[in-house]
Amino acid sequence: MAWLSRPLTVIGLVILAHGCYSAHEHTVLSSTSVQHPTSPSATSLPLDIYIETIAATLLICLGLVLGSGTPEPIQWHTWAGKIEREGDSTSGDADKELRSNPFNALEARSGFINISKLRSDFVKYQQLGK
Ligand SMILES: *[C@@H]1O[C@H](CO)[C@@H](O)[C@H](O)[C@H]1NC(C)=O
Numbered sequence: 116m117a118w119l120s121r122p123l124t125v126i127g128l129v130i131l132a133h134g135c136y137s138a139h140e141h142t143v144l145s146s147t148s149v150q151h152p153t154s155p156s157a158t159s160l161p162l163d164i165y166i167e168t169i170a171a172t173l174l175i176c177l178g179l180v181l182g183s184g185t186p187e188p189i190q191w192h193t194w195a196g197k198i199e200r201e202g203d204s205t206s207g208d209a210d211k212e213l214r215s216n217p218f219n220a221l222e223a224r225s226g227f228i229n230i231s232k233l234r235s236d237f238v239k240y241q242q243l244g245k
Contacts, residue, residue: 120182127174
């Protein structure tokens with residue numbers, strides 16, 4: 116279905132451009148015409164322009180959705196496992212080690228400092244000096 120996406124999008128864009136041009140032409144013609152300036156049907160857009168614009172928009176949306184690839188996993192562990200197995204192709208100049216495992220930054224970080232332990236160690240060190 117991917118081969119269908121680009122022609123659908125292009126056809127939708129052409130139809131949308133035609134709809135926009137038709138609306139512009141209708142606006143210009145109705146503003147310059149003096150036949151029925153007070154009637155609402157002379158100033159409002161015809162229904163076929165609305166239908167053409169909506170159909171073109173839907174066609175463009177369908178073409179873009181068909182042309183997009185398979186969606187990426189949105190769960191963190193699935194995404195990280197996929198990156199670990201295959202490597203990330205999106206970031207080109209990032210660090211090789213960081214690119215291979217997204218959890219490396221978390222696994223390599225230093226732990227919390229235990230202030231009580233440092234304090235007791237320092238007290239023991241001071242008592243050794245006496
Ligand atoms: C911090 O050090 C103290 C003393 O050694 C110990 O009792 C405590 O469990 C440690 N706390 C943590 C979070 O490791």
